[in-house]
Amino acid sequence: MIRHDVVVVGAGLIGLATALALVRRLPGADIVVVDKEREVAQHQSGHNSGVVHSGLYYTPGSARASLCRDGRQQLLEFAATEAVPVLESGKMVVAVRPEETGRVRELAARGTANGLRGLEIMDNRGLEQHEPAARGLLALWVPETALVDFRQVALALRRRLTQLGVQFELGLSIESIRHEQDQVRATSATGTVVGRRLVNCAGLQAELLARGAGLETGLRIIPFRGAYFELIPSLAGQVRSAIYPVPDPRLPFLGVHLTRHLDGGVSAGPNAVLALAREGYRRRDISPAHIGALLGYGGMRRLAMHHLRTALAETWRDLSKEAYARSVAAYLPGVTHRDLRTGASGVRAQAVAPDGTLLDDFRVVTQGPVVHVLNAPSPAATACLAIGEEIASQVTALGDRPQR
Ligand SMILES: Cc1cc2nc3c(=O)[nH]c(=O)nc-3n(C[C@H](O)[C@H](O)[C@H](O)COP(=O)(O)OP(=O)(O)OC[C@H]3O[C@@H](n4cnc5c(N)ncnc54)[C@H](O)[C@@H]3O)c2cc1C
Known part of the structure; x- marks a missing residue:
């Protein structure tokens, strides 16, 4: 052997x-x-969003922050050498509620501490210049975000x-x-x-x-399913780069965002719902053994207690295309469920600690x-x-x- x-x-x-x-x-x-x-x-x-992240969100000094900055640079060089297409699109993080505007400023400070270049806070007028169809109270332009097919x-x-x-x-x-x-x-x-x-x-x-x-x-690794929709082709031109909501700082997920891909299509997503099988890409993928293991794990029960409201809201949004469309319409007004077509899905491997913390x-x-x-x-x-x-x-x- x-x-x-x-x-x-x-x-x-x-x-x-x-x-x-x-x-x-x-x-x-x-x-x-x-x-x-x-x-x-x-x-x-x-099965992911195809976003080459800039390193905006991560705690300065964390492994995640430094590996993202170093890795991003190495990835762009590797892609150039191997002729893998990359779209240097930039992205916009948009606050749509007054309580989110402070968080936009915090993200800008965090991004600066992580060494990001070209960050720009802008009001609704500035946002409209970059993304004419988007609306918000305050936005952060992040030019170092790019797109690739991983x-x-x-x-x-x-x-x-x-x-x-x-x-x-x-x-x-x-x-x-x-x-x-x-x-x-x-x-x-x-x-x-x-x-x-x-x-x-x-x-x-x-x-x-x-x-x-x-x-x-x-x-334990808890799988979270993320479903995507595609914006119908007649609306795809409304999105120039990537448009993100302000993320909930208590969760490691970035929220349903719009992303213009290299082929010109625009995806919306992903959401984040508990997958009922370890590789449960579809809602109907259900493994009783997996569910039994989840219920038997104390970390899972504590996680559910800490985030019950969010989990219920995410599950509702997963079941209701209207609810999904409303979360997109918050920053791209006028989008309805008729403008969204079912797209791909991915399952995230998210480690959870015994106290219910999402690592x-x-x-x-x-x-x-x-x-x-x-x-x-x-x-x-x-x-x-x-x-x-x-x-x-x-x-x-x-x-x-x-x-x-
Ligand atoms: C919906 C979603 C969106 C995301 N968006 C982004 C993004 O835009 N940008 C970004 O940077 N990151 C993103 N991520 C995160 C990123 O995709 C993952 O962190 C990364 O791909 C993890 O890579 P991995 O090699 O650890 O896991 P995987 O890609 O899952 O690879 C694990 C491999 O192990 C194999 N395997 C498993 N069990 C066995 C076994 N028993 N025997 C043999 N082989 C086995 C599997 O077949 C698989 O090929 C996203 C993730 C998801 C799910």
């Missing part, structure tokens, strides 16, 4: 970027990327990795991870992959694999020769190359360069 130097489980952006950083740190090493799907980026990395980024990473000699084992679902002395065995129904080191980048499944490997951190920073935990990525929320797609560097440094810190 081949014993690889490093096994990376998960061919989403985090696994792929980690493999790339490992190639740089361990030239000549035997690295394999394993995924249960037959192509890369079939989950979060291929699936294209993942495919480019796969091509680059293949050229560099990294192997791919796709269609192999890992069921258990066991480490013994200085090697790790990742077992699926059809075979076992062995490595001296293993990186668990399994996104929605990462905590299940970690617990199966005997790592109990108390955290908003990245969480990586080492267990012997295994590195587990237990929380990689947005902007992890933007920041993937910087996060990959960080994870690879933890892998190499596990000991000397692995030898076969």
Whole structure:
């Protein structure tokens, strides 16, 4: 049986970027990327808003803030080298209620502390000059936001990795991870992959694999479904860049926003509702075992208690297209449910602590020769190359360069 130097489980952006950083740190090493799907980026990395975030929202000094800034730059350079199209669109954060205007100013201060350039607070007149169809009391222009198709980024990473000699084992679902002395065995129904080191980048499944490997951190990954709508083509011209509401500071989600994509289409979304299956992309995807596990977790019950009103409002908006359209019409007046067509959906892997807190920073935990990525929320797609560097440094810190 081949014993690889490093096994990376998960061919989403985090696994792929980690493999790339490992190639740089361990030239000549035997690295394999394993995924249960037959192509890369079939989950979060291929079902997201496609926004290259600027780093506006994150607490200055947090890993999320610095990895977003570094990662954004690396991503733009990578996309340019690999001819992946990027639209440098900018975005507008719009306050529509008086109580949100202070928060716009706070965001501007936070963005400045995070090193963003070109931020501009503007009144309704300034907003109209950038986004003629939008309305608000106060807005923040963020020129460093861009758009990309992250699936294209993942495919480019796969091509680059293949050229560099990294192997791919796709269609192999890992069921258990066991480490013994200085090697790790990742077992699926059809075979076992062995490595001296293993990186668990399994996104929605990462905590299940970690617990199966005997790592109990108390955290659970709770999946949140985000549904998108498409603005009908005759209205798409009303949106020039991306238009965001002011986010609720108690939640890690950014709210239903409008995004003009590279193909000229405009999406609205995503909302954030509890997914009733770990990969529950549709409302009707329901797993009784998953629901039982959620109800049995104290962190989930506390989360529900802390955010009951928001959860009910989000669920209503998920069920009612009229309610969804009203949240868009708050900053793009005149939009009704007739202007929205059902679009794609994504499921976020959101780590929750036993006290019901939604973890908003990245969480990586080492267990012997295994590195587990237990929380990689947005902007992890933007920041993937910087996060990959960080994870690879933890892998190499596990000991000397692995030898076969
Ligand atoms: C709706 C939504 C909108 C978002 N918008 C943005 C955005 O605009 N900008 C941004 O920067 N970020 C955004 N994000 C966040 C970003 O997409 C994710 O943080 C990022 O893609 C996480 O990448 P990942 O590699 O950790 O996870 P994933 O992409 O989910 O990859 C995990 C991989 O592991 C594989 N896997 C799982 N279990 C197993 C197993 N047992 N065996 C083998 N393989 C396994 C899966 O098949 C998958 O390919 C968004 C996320 C969502 C869901």
